[in-house]
Amino acid sequence: MATSRNAIQGIHCIKVVLPWGLQIKRAASFSHACYKNISSDFAARALPANAVELLGQTYLPDNYSNVTKKIISKVGRNLHNQRNHPLWLIKERVKDHFYKQYLVRSRNPLFSVYDDLSPVVTVEQNFDRLLIPQDHLSRKKGDNYYLNHTHMLRAHTSAHQWDLIHAGLDAFLVVGDVYRRDQVDSTHYPIFHQMEGVRLFSSHELFSNVSDGENCCLFEQGHRTSHKQEVHTMEAAKLVEYNLKMTLTKLVAYLFGDGLKIRWVDCYFPFTHPSFEMEINFQGDWMEVLGCGVMEQQLVNSAGAENKIGWAFGLGLERLAMILYGIPDIRFFWCQDERFLKQFNVLHIDQSIQFQPFSKYPPIINDISFWLPSEKYCENDFYDLVRSIGGDMVEEVKLIDVFTHPKVNGT
16 A cells, blocks of 8 residues: 655654753754855845854755754864873874874974865765765665765765875875764764875885885886785785885884784775785773775875875874774764863873763663654764754763564564
8 A cells, every 4th residue: 555755654763861851852853954165245145044054054955964053053163183182192192292203304294284174075086086986885875874866974084085185295294174974873973083194205205215216117008906906016015015004003003002902804995906904902891993094096096196105004093082082972072071181181191091980970871752754764864963962961872672563664
């Protein structure tokens, strides 16, 4: 039997954990809006009420628009640039390490750092230039915050790789807030912070310390294997991989101390090959801390550096800070409570810090049951709704039961 578009189709039972007794009374309505580059007074007066103005720009709405008012309110907070914030401390420690370890002949830092690039990027920057296929799961509306079908809040700092290489840079770090629709729990938040690292090598730079290096080549017309790309020689691919892994091994040793156990896990990213994840053994548990790999030559070539080969990595600042400082819940990073912030007001970025919890209140658990609508349902839509109403008071949302009615076939 056909059902109307507005028919109730199913029921879900959701558990919402509220640490301070927040009661949800009603859903706040918010129409998603996206306008792009409309600057005249006449155009501004003509804009519909659901327009989104963000960082001095206005964006036109379409059927891709799904950014919530709660998310927009946090754009521009730039926690990684707030002095004595734990994310700022991690950023400064990593930056300090790269500035001291990697110098050019003039004794200036090899790596340049960019930590104030706009989080609004084009879909082309976020996906196409990184060789992410049109049908790749990472493009889904359910996983991203789209302003419209052409603009979005960046899902990773990798969105800036192409532009910076195209500008002529060979070694750089990018730090910024990134946005992904995700579940609600102590380790996931729709906004987190990444650091991207990229380094490119010319033939001379890569083979300068290799005997008979003048006879070595970066490129060949070969075959893609698990160890290299089809256009890279095995010598070049292995040297880049070695340099990448040594660079990151030194970084985590600086952050966590010598003697740390590390292991490399093969993985897949559309914009690197071969690709790896680094895991560290911290307090007896293996934890993934970053992803990396040899950059896809097609990406490097399209950005105008076709005579070079390189590596890239991306790490999460929250993950490192939670491990290093013992912060148990990712929501704390957005806390403006002085009891939290004063714990990181230190004289030196390398000072040892162990977070001291301060909440005295036990969690309050509420169960919510609802029928699913007939149109396509995405769990991240519900998570966004909870966050829009409950904000950071909501500690966790967990699906505990699913019921399907045998007669109406509703869930």
